[in-house]
Amino acid sequence: MGCVPIFPMEGISVVVHPANPVSGLSREQIRGIYAGKIVDWREVGDSPKKDSRRQGY
Numbered sequence: 797m798g799c800v801p802i803f804p805m806e807g808i809s810v811v812v813h814p815a816n817p818v819s820g821l822s823r824e825q826i827r828g829i830y831a832g833k834i835v836d837w838r839e840v841g842d843s844p845k846k847d848s849r850r851q852g853y
Contacts, residue, residue, distance in 0.1 A: 818842050 810826060812818070818841050821829075828834035 816842075 808826075810821065816837075818837060821840055825834060825840050829840075834840060
């Protein structure tokens with residue numbers, strides 16, 4: 797029998813509040829959010845508001 801390499805895999809789930817108007821995020825946008833490069837919901841398609849900065853990160 798030959799040796800079969802096993803590669804670990806992991807996943808990530810992104811869950812948001814149902815009232816969030818952003819309907820979808822690309823992988824690149826999610827990377828930007830977690831890397832701190834995207835700091836405002838308007839950068840991913842939300843409409844301008846008085847204060848649209850993400851909270852809770």
